[in-house]
Amino acid sequence: MDISELAQLAQEAWFRGLAAGGFAQVSVGGGFAVSTGLDSNTENGAVVTPSVLRSPHELDVLLDWLREKAVPASVLVTGPPDPEATARLIDRGLVPERTGNNMGRVLTGAENLPASQWQISEVLDVPALRENQRVYADDGWWDEPGGLDDQVEVAARLGFGPGRPIRHWTARHQGVAVGAATSFQFGDAVLLVHCCVAAPWRRRGIGAALTRVRLAAAAGRGAVQAVLFPSPDGYQLHHSLGFELAPVRPDRCFYLY
Known part of the structure; x- marks a missing residue:
């Protein structure tokens, strides 16, 4: 498994999923741009x-359209760009990704799902989705007014649940939501999108339990490999679960702020 190539494909598939969800978009030649309006470069961007x-x-049509949205965005290049093309993006104010890392691992059929002291359930309706997304909001992921409402609206519009590409899980302790996680299945792979554990409940195995649930669910639907974009804290957790680290492919992703 080429972890970094799989990570690139995951990002491209995510943007294509946003476009299929009917969010604002524009297409030219061999590329398109899409925007949810959220303040995140993973929720707005272009594939070229x-x-x-x-x-x-053609490039300026896409970049000008993204700039009009006034939100952070990513521009993903589907193949290795030549130096002249890279320079063209940089000249237009985009910042190349050259130092990040990805993590990935092969799934082994029906993944083990050991017993857990945490009550973990899949999100099946919008009220449960709001409870799930509030875990992130309470942890300070979204500072802007109405951030929780916007996140719930976008997630609901994309669809979720068993049999869908996007699935969400909530971990509870005595009925209180203390952790949340999301996965996105594309082809024969799964992207572990987000995972958040409430600060008082960290280092107790909740993050590991949420990851195992997502891997088992993806394997049950035919996924044979998993990938994620690790945070510093997330590296230790996923390394302990068998994920390997790989550097990003330089000049395949550019950031527009």
Whole structure:
């Protein structure tokens, strides 16, 4: 498994999923841009082929459209760009990703799901989705007014639940939500999108339990590999679960602030 290539494909598939969800978008030649309006470069961006990078007009159509949205965005290049194309993006104010890391591992059929002291349940309706997303809000993931409402609206619009590409899980202790996690299945792989454990409940195995649930669910639907974009804290957790670290492929992802 080429972890970094799989991570690139995961990001591209995520943007295509946003476009399929009917969010604002524009297409030109071999590329498209999509925006949910959320303040996140993983929820707004473009997927372009190297041929688009060689066409200044097509490239500017996508970049100008993203800038009009006034939110952070990512531009993903589907193949290795040549130095001239990379320079064109940098000249337009984009910042290349060259130092990050990805993590991945092979799934072994029906993943083990050991007994857990935590009550973990899949999100099946919008009220449960709001409870799930509030775990992130209470941890300070979204500072802007109405951030929770916006996140719930986007997540509900994309769809979720068993049999869908996007699935959410909530961990509870005595009925109180203390952890939340999301997965996105694409092809024969799964992207572990988000995971958050409330501060007082960290270092107790909740994050590991949420990860195991997501891996088992993905394996049950035919996934054979998993990938994620680790935080510093997330590295230790996922390394303990068999994930390997790999550097990003340079100049395949660019950030527009």
